[in-house]
Amino acid sequence: MSLAITKINPAFVDVMPQEYLDLASDGPFAADKSVKDLGTFKELIEEHPLCAGCNLALAFRTLISALPCPEDTVIVGSTGCNSLAFPQLAIHNVHALFGNQNAVASGLKRGLKLRFPDQNKDVVVMAGDGATADIGFDMTMHSWIRGENITTVMFDNEIYANTGGQESGMTPFGTVRNMAPTGKNFQKMNVPEFAKQAGCVYVAKVSTANTAKIGQCFRNAVLAAREIGPTYIQIYTPCPTNLKMKPAESVALAKKRAKEDYAFEEYMSEEVENLLVSSGAIKPKVKKEEGKK
Amino acid sequence: MSAKNLKEVSTEYMLFEAKREEQFMTGSEAVREAIRRANVDMAIAYPITPQSESMHLIGDLYAEGYVKEYFRGENEFAVMSQVAGGAMAGVRMFTATCGPGTLRAFENFPMWAGARLPIVIGFMTRAINAPLSIQPDTIEMAMLMDTGMLMLHAENAQELYDMYLMSFSIAERTSVHIPVGIFVDGFFVTHTRQKVKVVTEDVKLKPYDPSMSPTPHIDMETPPFRYMKDPFVMKSNYVSYAAHASWQQECMASIERSRPFLKELLGSFIEQQNPDAPIQIIASGTAVSQSREAIKMAKEEGIEVGLIKVKTIRPFPAEEIRQALSKAEKIIVPEFNRVGWLAKEVASVIPNNDRMVQGPRVFGGMTMPPDVIVKVIKENALFGV
Numbered sequence: 001m002s003l004a005i006t007k008i009n010p011a012f013v014d015v016m017p018q019e020y021l022d023l024a025s026d027g028p029f030a031a032d033k034s035v036k037d038l039g040t041f042k043e044l045i046e047e048h049p050l051c052a053g054c055n056l057a058l059a060f061r062t063l064i065s066a067l068p069c070p071e072d073t074v075i076v077g078s079t080g081c082n083s084l085a086f087p088q089l090a091i092h093n094v095h096a097l098f099g100n101q102n103a104v105a106s107g108l109k110r111g112l113k114l115r116f117p118d119q120n121k122d123v124v125v126m127a128g129d130g131a132t133a134d135i136g137f138d139m140t141m142h143s144w145i146r147g148e149n150i151t152t153v154m155f156d157n158e159i160y161a162n163t164g165g166q167e168s169g170m171t172p173f174g175t176v177r178n179m180a181p182t183g184k185n186f187q188k189m190n191v192p193e194f195a196k197q198a199g200c201v202y203v204a205k206v207s208t209a210n211t212a213k214i215g216q217c218f219r220n221a222v223l224a225a226r227e228i229g230p231t232y233i234q235i236y237t238p239c240p241t242n243l244k245m246k247p248a249e250s251v252a253l254a255k256k257r258a259k260e261d262y263a264f265e266e267y268m269s270e271e272v273e274n275l276l277v278s279s280g281a282i283k284p285k286v287k288k289e290e291g292k293k
Numbered sequence: 294m295s296a297k298n299l300k301e302v303s304t305e306y307m308l309f310e311a312k313r314e315e316q317f318m319t320g321s322e323a324v325r326e327a328i329r330r331a332n333v334d335m336a337i338a339y340p341i342t343p344q345s346e347s348m349h350l351i352g353d354l355y356a357e358g359y360v361k362e363y364f365r366g367e368n369e370f371a372v373m374s375q376v377a378g379g380a381m382a383g384v385r386m387f388t389a390t391c392g393p394g395t396l397r398a399f400e401n402f403p404m405w406a407g408a409r410l411p412i413v414i415g416f417m418t419r420a421i422n423a424p425l426s427i428q429p430d431t432i433e434m435a436m437l438m439d440t441g442m443l444m445l446h447a448e449n450a451q452e453l454y455d456m457y458l459m460s461f462s463i464a465e466r467t468s469v470h471i472p473v474g475i476f477v478d479g480f481f482v483t484h485t486r487q488k489v490k491v492v493t494e495d496v497k498l499k500p501y502d503p504s505m506s507p508t509p510h511i512d513m514e515t516p517p518f519r520y521m522k523d524p525f526v527m528k529s530n531y532v533s534y535a536a537h538a539s540w541q542q543e544c545m546a547s548i549e550r551s552r553p554f555l556k557e558l559l560g561s562f563i564e565q566q567n568p569d570a571p572i573q574i575i576a577s578g579t580a581v582s583q584s585r586e587a588i589k590m591a592k593e594e595g596i597e598v599g600l601i602k603v604k605t606i607r608p609f610p611a612e613e614i615r616q617a618l619s620k621a622e623k624i625i626v627p628e629f630n631r632v633g634w635l636a637k638e639v640a641s642v643i644p645n646n647d648r649m650v651q652g653p654r655v656f657g658g659m660t661m662p663p664d665v666i667v668k669v670i671k672e673n674a675l676f677g678v
């Protein structure tokens with residue numbers, strides 16, 4: 001993309017909201033920013049309709065700040081609380097239907113490859129646990145099985161937040177939720193494992209307990225999807241509203257879960273590791289024996 | 294002939310000027326021959342009888358280089374979403390389905406229209422469950438009537454071929470830019486051989502021009518830099534409601550704005566035969582061919598019957614039909630479905646619709662022998678005509 005399109009037509013400058021002017025003058029484009037730089041540049045429009053203490057909003061902000069090439073990225077979302085943050089974005093984004101995000105992204109990525117064979121156009125899916133693992137599960141899995149060059153991010157709040165707190169496939173066993181009045185009677189779906197089985201070349205499980213990790217993993221995932229194959233990141237993003245807790249308590253919950261069953265996990269294929277090492281995104285893993293020397 | 298070095302021509306040239314040669318082929322092959330010349334960028338397929346053969350043949354076109362990208366999706370809902378993604382990226386898309394596949398995909402169709410995606414889709418109509426049947430039936434057309442797509446109904450393989458060739462240009466006009474559905478009665482046309490005049494193989498349509506879209510594409514090349522396709526308007530306030538309402542009206546208006554282009558390329562919305570006869574048959578698709586035979590048979594018995602063939606279902610040629618039926622005393626509507634969607638549409642736009650005879654209707658895969666129509670003609674001829 002030419003950065004010229006981020007400039008505002010001079011004839012409109014006096015009627016544009018300040019936020020928009022800030023995005024144009026101090027936005028994320030071609031800035032090579034990271035999570036550490038949050039607060040020093042403008043990555044989103046502030047006003048959003050998500051609840052106070054929403055961990056989706058936190059994860060969202062972190063992800064956007066870590067995009068390797070925001071000016072040539074499109075984000076495909078799905079219906080749900082998470083999608084309510086999309087109008088905040090400073091970049092192109094798509095909402096089509098509830099659950100079809102990985103299918104739309106597959107067509108979009110292939111279409112962009114046809115039109116711009118020599119340019120990077122990163123296609124990233126960001127959707128809820130309901131969208132990714134329940135209603136859109138077949139399309140999530142098949143996009144991986146087909147080896148589409150897209151990154152899939154699941155905001156895992158373990159609940160259908162937007163429709164008022166129903167059980168999802170990602171809700172932990174035994175939890176009482178709407179539509180599971182006596183407690184969920186089957187296990188939380190192990191989507192990271194499914195992702196590996198279905199051909200994802202990079203898979204990470206993270207939580208809002210560690211935003212820097214979210215940023216690093218996301219960057220790795222987007223670079224790997226661009227060059228090699230499908231990638232998946234699952235982020236624990238607890239919902240204070242549906243869990244009926246104070247906004248400030250939700251990050252504490254994320255930290256607690258990160259110590260218990262939501263600890264950081266990362267998998268990458270050898271090819272991805274070589275790519276990320278050679279591009280300087282990660283340091284080469286030091287083998288144990290060598291480390292001792 | 295190879296897919297390389299084809300001359301790019303306008304739709305008008307393709308339809309009215311290009312050299313043609315007559316070939317004997319199935320309806321499915323007519324679809325292939327149209328798409329061969331349509332400069333389609335990407336086609337996505339999912340099998341369902343009687344559509345499958347057409348999409349196999351489009352796969353052959355991909356293998357030969359006439360279509361740049363092609364794959365089999367995992368189900369029709371996914372396929373229609375993938376097709377939407379491609380169209381959002383700004384490439385020319387094609388797919389086809391029918392019956393149960395149409396219903397499986399359904400949520401996508403109003404989304405396509407609302408997102409102003411100029412997708413061309415073929416429907417080789419078929420019965421829907423339950424019970425399971427793969428046989429011809431046009432009931433899905435009743436369900437698609439208000440999804441925001443243009444609907445053209447082909448009578449035979451020749452018309453099918455020509456409708457496909459014109460559909461891209463109509464779908465892609467800036468003032469239209471909405472999906473176009475090309476309907477054909479499955480098996481009756483797709484699986485029978487007919488003579489089709491096809492354009493020589495050295496030409497193809499001009500490519501889709503994304504810059505002509507009324508809403509920007511998702512290509513990160515088009516201002517504004519901050520663009521959402523398509524924004525939610527679900528805040529609880531009047532401005533949001535009005536935005537949604539006016540966008541729906543705009544999509545409906547874009548269907549109406551297709552009229553001059555359709556008229557130019559299709560020649561007319563309806564075709565009439567024997568317009569002064571007191572009994573008129575109005576029909577679309579293969580019901581027209583069956584009616585033509587029935588009219589010949591009735592004439593041998595001394596009964597004059599007229600015929601109105603309807604080519605576009607959306608936009609619906611209400612004014613043309615009103616005019617054509619202004620003097621009719623009895624109106625017969627033969628249909629290949631249970632619900633009688635054409636009869637309902639006609640009844641809603643003409644005065645004195647007690648002139649209408651319900652049917653004859655066949656469904657669930659039945660054929661409609663002309664004598665079924667003749668029987669209805671005779672029943673109505675007895676009553677004072």
Ligand SMILES: Cc1ncc(C[n+]2csc(CCOP(=O)(O)OP(=O)(O)O)c2C)c(N)n1
Binds near residue numbers: 079155159
């Ligand atoms: C076809 C369809 N079914 C159901 C819904 C209702 N719906 C909207 S959002 C949503 C839940 C979303 O849950 P999730 O994907 O986990 O996202 P969250 O709200 O938790 O961010 C549901 C069930 C819908 N919009 N469309």
Ligand SMILES: [Mg+2]
Binds near residue numbers: 130
């Ligand atoms: Mg959720």
